[in-house]
Amino acid sequence: MDELADLTEKLVAIPSHEDETAAGDAIEEWLRAETDARVERDEVGNAFAYKGATDDPDADTLALIGHHDVVPPAERQTTGDGNAGEYVVKRRDGRIHGRGAADMKGAVAACVLAFRDAEPPPDRELAVASFVGEEVGGTGARHAIDAGFVPDRAVVAEGSTNYSKPGVTDVVVAHKGRRASTLVARGSAAHASEPEHGENAVYRASDAIDVVRELDAPAATVSGESVTGSLAVTIVEGGETWNVIPERCEVTVDERTVPGDRADLARAAEAVPGVEWEVDQDLPPMACGDDAFAEGTLAVAREVHDDLGLDAPEHVVKPHATDAGWLAEAGTEPLVCGASEPGEAHTDTESVGVDVLDRCYRIYMGVAERSF
Incomplete structure (x- = not known):
């Protein structure tokens, strides 16, 4: 859990509301240093990594997906003007505070760690991607899709915590x-x-x-x-x-x-x-049409919650558009599952629970290793 929290703090500190390059560099460098995966960076700044059955044309691809751009910080959340000053990051009472902690660099950290640690089935290609431009209409996701990035299934790590009830991370099967x-x-x-x-x-x-x-x-x-x-x-x-x-x-x-x-x-x-x-x-809206994937992911989430002594999560609907909509439109079967809670994203008091990030990491690991 310490590694996850430390990586989250590192990513949150990097300004990425005007220029996402430095945050993308950090993600790319971490993937190259910590994994043996094939790591790529496209011309708009999206970061990708692949492992598993990468040479099997019949393998299915499951992707863990986040974004490293953020909305502009409040004055209290930065040490300087524009991208010149770092964002202020504080850890207290089990939460990491700072612009992008909840939306969604904490979940990106959970995704890349789960990608590194997971052992996918032999017939699966496992991918992880962090996009630019999500906050301005999904420009990074659309560029990636146009270039051929259309995984069979995807877990988009946007917020789904505290939707059905307090203290759980739900699985979103559709969003507006x-x-x-x-x-x-x-x-x-x-x-x-x-x-x-x-x-x-x-x-x-x-x-x-x-x-x-x-x-x-x-x-x-x-x-x-x-x-x-x-x-x-x-x-x-x-x-x-x-x-x-x-x-x-x-x-x-x-x-x-x-x-x-x-x-x-x-x-x-x-x-x-x-x-x-x-x-x-x-x-675009999103709907997951793969019932086995939706049910299997919920089963993983419930196993994780049960192991932690938490109430069971549910399938829910999210009111906000995400990059999952672009992926669904392109032919991917996506779900949304992530750490951000209602009322945290885009606020001047934005924060995320370290325990929730750990919960997401466990869910992403379980989904990456499960057969559907």
């Missing part, structure tokens, strides 16, 4: 995606004292909003777990001054998508003249 859209309403300007001479874009936008309010939110069922999306107008911007009929109004829509279903947002544009629908960002 996020589609950010803009409804652009166009009209024609006129003096506000003669509104009949113009077409009010705000009114058209209001009519489109009424259509959005009547749309059904997407919903699905994965491994017996209900996944319910959502749909909400979050920003309305239109008009330039008080005495001119507005000729343009933009409506921002936040949609949480689910596997296999999306809201019919195109209807809002089709139903109202002068309105267009534009998709700004589309982070």
